Amino acid sequence: MTDHALAAHSPLEHSPLEHAPLELERFLPYRLSILSNTISQEIARDYQQRYDLSVTEWRVMAVLARFELLSAREVAQRTAMDKVAVSRALARLVASGRVIRRTHTGDKRRSVLRLSARGWKIHDAVAPLARSHETGLLAKLDGEERTWLERILDKLETLDATA
Amino acid sequence: MTDHALAAHSPLEHSPLEHAPLELERFLPYRLSILSNTISQEIARDYQQRYDLSVTEWRVMAVLARFELLSAREVAQRTAMDKVAVSRALARLVASGRVIRRTHTGDKRRSVLRLSARGWKIHDAVAPLARSHETGLLAKLDGEERTWLERILDKLETLDATA
């Protein structure tokens, strides 16, 4: 039985020249995806149930903590979320009294958003938590590596001219 | 009207000392998440509709291209997907005749999976496509940066002892 298992694990059944299979664990987009999901899940685990707060809701709150009186569209831009996701997150945040929504004077389509006192309280509890996760992550790197990472991310984030 | 908009954009309504809001766009987990999603979506766009193939399905196929005769559980391990996701992806792949599923001799719980000829055909079309996206991405970096990125990812991928 174990023979079968071993046979199944032998790396290359097909010559690379024949089919050129992808080595997923060396494939950059795949690695980024796994890494990012793992990290986000770890952080979310810490506040998700404790504050009944989803990742999207937290992102909206984080943006409103930095920029008061944004409209939903502006929140969407700053969080890189689409407007429907923002609308839903806001619906919950307003319902739970964490965000105060007014209507813009002079443009009744727009909302004017800000954290309530309760919202600030949660923010002030979650922000250090998130920050400490980031610190833990960066602790795996030395100073030089951190500098390169900054630089590399800045470059990778530039929109693809080729696409 | 534009006055309001400008006012809303002024960066720090609250003193950093008071609430220490997160700068999302400098926050590593957030940056990784956006970057990774952007990249994955760009790649997926190229094969998603053309081959009626989801990201999870493609990952399963990529693994089966490298390692023949895996069980579903082994596929799950190698793709970092959970077994339910794999089960669903496999259901579709088998139904569309892209993957052949047998039962393991000697353990009737296990499946024994491999790409069909049709599956290989799709793999051979999609793999270079994915690869070229990666190449385009890496083209944004110079050789030195690529070396550092490798090293940094290796380190970040190590499981957190602190967690």
Place this chain on the structure above:
DNA sequence: TTAAGATAGTTACATATGAAACTATTTGCA
């Protein structure tokens, strides 16, 4: 001024995803 088009935001629908319960089979050990 006013009708066509643009914009802000919500709702509806279809699909994706995750957790838990379930079935079938195998393993381990009294």
Place this chain on the structure above:
DNA sequence: TGCAAATAGTTTCATATGTAACTATCTTAA
């Protein structure tokens, strides 16, 4: 042996998410 626990995989259900259609309001230009 033979029964409790473990394992492989599927199904179910509740929730999340993306796309498109919709409402309300605003802008623009004839």
